[in-house]
Amino acid sequence: MxxxxxxxxxxxxxxxxxxxxxxxxxxxxxxxxxxxxxxxxxxxxxxxxxxxxxxxxxxxxxxxxxxxxxxxxxxxxxxxxxxxxxxxxxxxxxxxxxxxxxxxxxxxxxxxxxxxxxxxxxxxxxxxxxxxxxxxxxxxxxxxxxxxxxxxxxxxxxxxxxxxxxxxxxxxNKQDEAEKIISDFQGKLDAAKGVASGQSVFLSVVSGGKIDNGAKRISPLTAPLNVKDVFGGAGGDLHQNSGLTPEAIAQANPDWVFVMDRDAAVKPENGEQAKPAQQVFAAQEAFKGTTFADKNQIVYLDPQFYLREGIQCYGDNYQAIADAMGKK
Incomplete structure (x- = not known):
């Protein structure tokens, strides 16, 4: 080598x-x-x-x-x-x-x-x-x-x-720039903390056109927030199908859903054009009547979350959560 x-x-x-x-x-x-x-x-x-x-x-x-x-x-x-x-x-x-x-x-x-x-x-x-x-x-x-x-x-x-x-x-030797990055991040995190007050959430990933449990990748994002994962934080490998069904998600009936669209960041191996996560969720008949669907309480995280995952990305997503929850 x-x-x-x-x-x-x-x-x-x-x-x-x-x-x-x-x-x-x-x-x-x-x-x-x-x-x-x-x-x-x-x-x-x-x-x-x-x-x-x-x-x-x-x-x-x-x-x-x-x-x-x-x-x-x-x-x-x-x-x-x-x-x-x-x-x-x-x-x-x-x-x-x-x-x-x-x-x-x-x-x-x-x-x-x-x-x-x-x-x-x-x-x-x-x-x-x-x-x-x-x-x-x-x-x-x-x-x-x-x-x-x-x-x-x-x-x-x-x-x-x-x-x-x-x-x-x-x-x-960029300490001033680093401090600014941290300050901007902290402001966005504080904004998200300010609107997270114990709501139940489903941490979702859309991969291969299928909705699955994305807690393994998303739970570090929500760890500082006062939200409750309806599946208790258990999350499988993003590269494998956990077997979670839309019906099981509907039965859990979370207040909010946070969605990571892996298909938006990584092209499908079969070369086909992936459906946006919004379309995948909208097509689910099982979600009719749920709190998150009826109240449009779905936060679609940065579409490039899967490839970014640094402090800037986390800050952007905290701001998105703060903006969405702050309107309700």
């Missing part, structure tokens, strides 16, 4: 020696300056990692961090273009100078090697390759970090996203 690494043994030895010297320090001092910035230590999902600030050649693999990096005015040298097919990252995916590293199912490690990165931002969908990507980073004299927001992190996903944004702000 790593046969194309170009660093010789002498360079590797130099990198190793430098790493041993630097890791002995946990604080930043004036004599730790490098060509592109200073050395800082950041907390990651795999332990503390030493990073050089203001990296010039950045590989971004984590979709939850991508919009923040872009907001800082950073242009990466490589990304997984298929996974970043969103309106917010269009400038990146259509830029031929930015290399494509494939997907988490078929990653192109040779591309990551070829771009000679200073920093690789991995994790989330790419977390299963943490060890492999760290080897690539070590050989290139780069840093590898996994700071993706984890649902099981202290304080939940929301707190983890805030920490992620703060860390990226420190790495790129």
């Amino acid at each position: 790593f046969s194309r690494l170009r660093r010789g043994s002498a360079v590797a030895a130099a990198i190793l020696a430098a790493g041993l010297t630097l890791t002995a320090c946990s604080t930043t001092s004036d004599d730790e300056k490098s060509a592109s910035g200073e050395k800082i230590t950041v907390a990651t999902n795999t332990g503390d990692v030493e990073v050089t600030t203001d990296p010039e050649r950045v590989v971004v693999l984590d979709n939850t961090a991508a919009e923040t990096v872009k907001a800082f005015g950073i242009t990466p040298v490589a990304i997984p273009k298929q996974l970043f097919q969103t309106d917010q990252l269009k400038d990146w995916t259509e830029n031929d100078d930015i290399k494509d590293v494939g997907t988490h199912n078929e990653p192109k490690f040779d591309v990551v090697e070829d771009v000679e990165p200073d920093l690789i931002i991995g994790g989330y969908r790419f977390s299963k390759y943490n060890d492999d990507l760290k080897k690539v980073a070590d050989a290139a004299g780069a840093s590898y970090i996994d700071i993706a927001a984890d649902d099981k992190a202290e304080g939940g996903r929301v707190a983890a996203m805030i920490r992620q944004t703060e860390i990226l702000g420190k790495i790129f």
Whole structure:
């Protein structure tokens, strides 16, 4: 896998020696300056990692961090273009100078090697390759970090996203910009909290033209809100049919439904044009007479939620929830 690494043994030895010297320090001092910035230590999902600030050649693999990096005015040298097919990252995916590293199912490690990165931002969908990507980073004299927001992190996903944004702000010396992102997000979250007062909800995903339980992906979004999942938070794999029927949903009769339209973000494998989630819901005879259908209490989340999932995306969806519930 790593046969194309170009660093010789002498360079590797130099990198190793430098790493041993630097890791002995946990604080930043004036004599730790490098060509592109200073050395800082950041907390990651795999332990503390030493990073050089203001990296010039950045590989971004984590979709939850991508919009923040872009907001800082950073242009990466490589990304997984298929996974970043969103309106917010269009400038990146259509830029031929930015290399494509494939997907988490078929990653192109040779591309990551070829771009000679200073920093690789991995994790989330790419977390299963943490060890492999760290080897690539070590050989290139780069840093590898996994700071993706984890649902099981202290304080939940929301707190983890805030920490992620703060860390990226420190790495790129964009603390003011990071604070603004967090402030905007917090305002939208507070707005959603202000209208969530114990309502029952069904957390739905529309995938393959079928309505199913999407709690596994959506429950981190609703965790800070005072709403009650009618199915108790149990949610199956988004890639499999759980067997949930429209009749069972109607019988549960939630006050509200929050819908993630996976088909809007990922094209069906059969190549056919997927029906929008609104059409799928409108076609359900079983929903007639339910509270959510009769009162039009359905919130369709950002159609690109499945591919975005970062702090900006969560903020947008909190605002959508606040706007919808605030009108009732």
